[in-house]
Amino acid sequence: MSLSPLRFEAVMEQLSRRRFLKISAATFGAGAVGSQIPVVSSLAMGSAPPAGKVETIATYCEMCFWKCGGIAHVRDGKLWKFEGNPLDPMSRGRLCPRGTAAVGTHYDPDRISKPLIRTGERGKEEFKAVTWDEALNYVADRMKKIAAEHGPESIALWKHGTGSRFFEHVMRAYGCINKGAPSFAQCRGPRDIGYLLTYGTGLGSPEPTDIANTKCLVLIGTHLGENMHNTQVQEFAQAIGNKATIIVVDPRYSVAASKAKYWLPIKPGTDMALVLAWMNVLVAEGLYDKEFVAKHGHGFDKFAAAIKDNTPEWAEGETGIPAATIRITAREMARTRPATLVHPGRRVNWYGDDAQRARSTALLNALLGNWGRQGGLFLQAGMSVAGYGFPKFPEATKPKVDNPDGKWPFADEEVTTGLRQATISGQPYPIKGWVVYAANLIQTLPSEKETIEAISKLDLLVVVDTHPSEITGYADVVLPDTMFLERHDDLYVAWGRQGWAALRQPVVPPPGEQKPAWWMAKQLADRLGVGEYMPFKDMDEYLAKRCEKSGIDYAKFRKEGIVMGPKRPITVEEGATLEFDTPSKKVEFWSDQLAKAGFDPVPKYTAPEAPPAGFFRLVTGRAPVHTFSRTQTNLLLKDLMPENEVWVNAATAAKAGLKSGQYVKLRNQDGVVSNRVKVKATQRIRPDTLYMVYGFGHTSKMLRSAYLKGASAAQLNTRYKIDPLMGGTSIHQNFVTFEKEA
Amino acid sequence: MPRFGMVIDTLKCVGCMDCVVACQTENDVPQGFCRDWIVTETRGEFPNLSLEIRSERCNHCDNPPCVTCCPTGASHVEEFGRTVQVTANACIGCKACISACPYGARFVHPKGYTDKCTFCLHRVKEGKDPACVSVCPTHCMVFGDLDDPKSAVSQLLNSRKHRTLLPEAGTKPRVFYLS
Numbered sequence: 004m005s006l007s008p009l010r011f012e013a014v015m016e017q018l019s020r021r022r023f024l025k026i027s028a029a030t031f032g033a034g035a036v037g038s039q040i041p042v043v044s045s046l047a048m049g050s051a052p053p054a055g056k057v058e059t060i061a062t063y064c065e066m067c068f069w070k071c072g073g074i075a076h077v078r079d080g081k082l083w084k085f086e087g088n089p090l091d092p093m094s095r096g097r098l099c100p101r102g103t104a105a106v107g108t109h110y111d112p113d114r115i116s117k118p119l120i121r122t123g124e125r126g127k128e129e130f131k132a133v134t135w136d137e138a139l140n141y142v143a144d145r146m147k148k149i150a151a152e153h154g155p156e157s158i159a160l161w162k163h164g165t166g167s168r169f170f171e172h173v174m175r176a177y178g179c180i181n182k183g184a185p186s187f188a189q190c191r192g193p194r195d196i197g198y199l200l201t202y203g204t205g206l207g208s209p210e211p212t213d214i215a216n217t218k219c220l221v222l223i224g225t226h227l228g229e230n231m232h233n234t235q236v237q238e239f240a241q242a243i244g245n246k247a248t249i250i251v252v253d254p255r256y257s258v259a260a261s262k263a264k265y266w267l268p269i270k271p272g273t274d275m276a277l278v279l280a281w282m283n284v285l286v287a288e289g290l291y292d293k294e295f296v297a298k299h300g301h302g303f304d305k306f307a308a309a310i311k312d313n314t315p316e317w318a319e320g321e322t323g324i325p326a327a328t329i330r331i332t333a334r335e336m337a338r339t340r341p342a343t344l345v346h347p348g349r350r351v352n353w354y355g356d357d358a359q360r361a362r363s364t365a366l367l368n369a370l371l372g373n374w375g376r377q378g379g380l381f382l383q384a385g386m387s388v389a390g391y392g393f394p395k396f397p398e399a400t401k402p403k404v405d406n407p408d409g410k411w412p413f414a415d416e417e418v419t420t421g422l423r424q425a426t427i428s429g430q431p432y433p434i435k436g437w438v439v440y441a442a443n444l445i446q447t448l449p450s451e452k453e454t455i456e457a458i459s460k461l462d463l464l465v466v467v468d469t470h471p472s473e474i475t476g477y478a479d480v481v482l483p484d485t486m487f488l489e490r491h492d493d494l495y496v497a498w499g500r501q502g503w504a505a506l507r508q509p510v511v512p513p514p515g516e517q518k519p520a521w522w523m524a525k526q527l528a529d530r531l532g533v534g535e536y537m538p539f540k541d542m543d544e545y546l547a548k549r550c551e552k553s554g555i556d557y558a559k560f561r562k563e564g565i566v567m568g569p570k571r572p573i574t575v576e577e578g579a580t581l582e583f584d585t586p587s588k589k590v591e592f593w594s595d596q597l598a599k600a601g602f603d604p605v606p607k608y609t610a611p612e613a614p615p616a617g618f619f620r621l622v623t624g625r626a627p628v629h630t631f632s633r634t635q636t637n638l639l640l641k642d643l644m645p646e647n648e649v650w651v652n653a654a655t656a657a658k659a660g661l662k663s664g665q666y667v668k669l670r671n672q673d674g675v676v677s678n679r680v681k682v683k684a685t686q687r688i689r690p691d692t693l694y695m696v697y698g699f700g701h702t703s704k705m706l707r708s709a710y711l712k713g714a715s716a717a718q719l720n721t722r723y724k725i726d727p728l729m730g731g732t733s734i735h736q737n738f739v740t741f742e743k744e745a
Numbered sequence: 746m747p748r749f750g751m752v753i754d755t756l757k758c759v760g761c762m763d764c765v766v767a768c769q770t771e772n773d774v775p776q777g778f779c780r781d782w783i784v785t786e787t788r789g790e791f792p793n794l795s796l797e798i799r800s801e802r803c804n805h806c807d808n809p810p811c812v813t814c815c816p817t818g819a820s821h822v823e824e825f826g827r828t829v830q831v832t833a834n835a836c837i838g839c840k841a842c843i844s845a846c847p848y849g850a851r852f853v854h855p856k857g858y859t860d861k862c863t864f865c866l867h868r869v870k871e872g873k874d875p876a877c878v879s880v881c882p883t884h885c886m887v888f889g890d891l892d893d894p895k896s897a898v899s900q901l902l903n904s905r906k907h908r909t910l911l912p913e914a915g916t917k918p919r920v921f922y923l924s
Binding site for chain 2: 043051053084085086096098099100103106227228236240241243256258261266628638642652686
């Protein structure tokens with residue numbers, strides 16, 4: 004009897020190979036001793052961690068955007084571990100693997116440790132280390148020059164994460180009105196617009212999903228458990244424990260699918276057909292929440308007429324899901340309503356018609372009557388904390404460039420590809436400077452080529468980040484940021500079942516010359532002549548004043564890390580009343596504003612393009628141990644998942660002559676070839692679909708331990724569609740084929 | 746004296762490996778090694794599939810071959826909780842226990858001694874759960890005294906279908922998997 008590592012899937016192999024090498028020779032001879040086993044009381048516990056002077060500091064996490072509250076433990080002055088803060092509504096005392104591994108980012112030797120100025124050609128990653136004064140003077144001088152020649156509007160900010168807050172503030176004070184955040188058009192934007200058009204409010208972050216109390220949870224592409232949104236994963240496990248019915252729609256047998264009563268292995272790109280058919284069943288069989296629709300619905304009859312041909316039989320032909328399964332699952336959803344929740348999703352930019360697809364799921368939720376209901380979508384409760392009190396910003400004298408003439412009429416944030424296109428075209432006016440805060444635009448935006456073209460138009464590219472990334476290689480100046488355990492930041496004031504605020508404060512000093520973003524912004528403000536917009540000495544003073552103005556005990560807050568806002572009813576069950584901020588003040592089954600703008604007032608399905616012969620649809624997703632392209636060099640996480648794999652259906656792999664563990668390259672329909680990537684031949688995916696976790700395949704040599712490990716799904720995303728409603732860009736639009744290594 | 750054990754609900758576990766990271770940081774496990782790990786087993790053929798995900802570690806067996814084979818007594822049953830422990834400074838690194846353990850739970854620490862899961866006894870002594878248990882976002886792990894019929898572990902074993910790994914090895918493991 005032996006235990007071979009081959010029994011396990013790849014992640015496991017990676018992790019345990021060292022220890023499993025000799026296990027195949029394991030014997031149990033010694034186990035035959037059944038008599039007396041000596042029991043010892045020993046104090047010499049060599050395997051226990053060393054004792055030491057331990058200090059704990061509360062702060063909130065930024066290993067991802069979920070911003071869980073945590074408690075950092077410092078032992079003898081060195082960072083030891085990071086645990087969840089039990090007072091925090093997000094972590095509830097338990098962080099996710101990335102948060103737990105924050106220590107591995109602090110100690111990561113691949114971090115940027117000094118300010119850098121470019122010495123070689125853009126993209127060649129050739130820099131010299133400079134002092135902070137040199138770097139900041141360089142940035143300020145170039146900004147002033149661009150402002151003098153073109154106006155301050157010609158310098159744009161790209162941002163992701165809490166630390167961008169004061170860069171945005173100082174740049175706005177200087178007159179830089181243009182900005183872009185991939186978190187909108189490359190992530191949750193289409194969903195928020197779909198819900199905004201239907202209910203009059205987007206969902207934002209964290210989503211108001213009452214997964215803990217739901218009786219039926221429907222996940223469309225949402226892969227909770229791999230997609231590690233901490234609170235939602237915790238509640239997902241609660242739902243499993245409560246024996247909620249789980250329905251998962253995914254071309255891949257995700258971890259969530261393995262927990263489901265129904266897994267619907269849908270043909271990629273056809274999700275809206277399934278949602279329309281589900282709604283068709285609910286309406287045709289009279290299973291929808293008639294009371295909710297009568298009281299709160301607008302245009303229901305026109306909606307019902309619009310979807311009357313979207314029968315399960317019709318959807319079967321599109322989706323590959325049997326009509327009978329569509330009926331059964333629709334009835335399951337109706338059985339437990341309103342405690343049935345169709346998860347609205349988060350990173351929903353898939354095919355370029357995503358706002359309408361999101362709207363279709365919003366309407367499905369509306370038919371289930373779950374708005375403001377237990378086990379459905381609760382009403383977000385917020386908290387208000389006073390601002391510091393800043394001088395008024397100067398009036399903008401030019402329009403923003405990212406959404407000319409309201410080309411994407413329902414975008415309520417900046418359209419990133421619009422900003423990039425304006426940079427390329429110089430229209431309506433030139434964009435000559437980019438300040439990029441923690442956004443690896445080469446991987447986050449579709450079409451690397453266009454991003455590089457835009458960069459070629461710039462007189463100044465500043466990258467502010469903890470780590471190098473692909474875009475760092477193009478920067479004129481690189482400003483090394485502290486990681487979150489080394490800095491103050493602004494408060495995280497959040498909404499949820501109850502509003503709360505979380506405090507970020509430094510736990511340990513940075514390992515090199517890194518400085519916190521707020522400090523850089525303040526230094527820049529002084530150099531740009533807008534110092535009066537940063538009137539505080541440091542963040543401690545800033546935070547203390549905000550707390551004082553809001554009646555928050557700052558000393559207690561510093562100790563506990565979290566302060567809770569007022570309680571108020573968040574569901575009808577608790578006495579909340581429903582109001583909808585749409586034009587009709589109702590839930591818009593039929594959208595007059597969409598009709599007026601020339602769009603489908605009820606979502607209409609368009610079949611996805613078919614792959615060329617020999618090509619496969621490439622879809623992407625997340626791993627629980629990595630965040631985007633940001634964590635591949637983390638000392639702990641890189642061991643757990645050093646590279647991504649391409650999932651290939653076992654039969655497809657056999658036909659192509661591919662075996663698990665073998666390296667291949669992927670070539671897309673436009674001839675772009677990926678870095679080599681390991682094959683995972685598996686039963687867990689449709690034969691016509693390939694899957695990769697994104698964020699790998701780094702081409703930055705400065706990321707020494709992640710360089711060329713795995714392949715980049717973003718690099719293969721050359722053909723993309725832009726959502727006509729709001730400017731979201733598709734990620735799953737590309738087809739790839741295998742290119743075997745010689 | 747309690748007899749510690751662990752009950753892990755495979756229905757809840759999502760295999761996120763948080764338990765692995767929490768153990769590594771809590772216990773200063775050297776980089777590249779781990780005391781617990783995730784096993785994912787897929788059964789069936791597309792689209793009729795099932796998946797079991799397990800967080801595995803030392804089973805702190807009632808009948809531990811790693812203890813009976815140890816020539817120096819370094820590998821021993823600790824009185825507290827009747828857990829299997831290694832006294833680092835008594836270990837000569839002969840690896841007999843590594844061969845004897847059917848679960849692959851042990852490895853040679855770069856400092857020369859055999860290392861493995863301790864059930865975080867240093868935390869348990871302070872009234873806390875082991876690091877892996879207390880970090881798990883899915884609450885899929887429960888730790889406690891198997892000899893106390895009122896403990897959460899005993900109650901779960903009384904009410905849910907469960908199994909141990911390689912029971913045929915005769916080691917009487919004390920990590921139980923619910924399914």
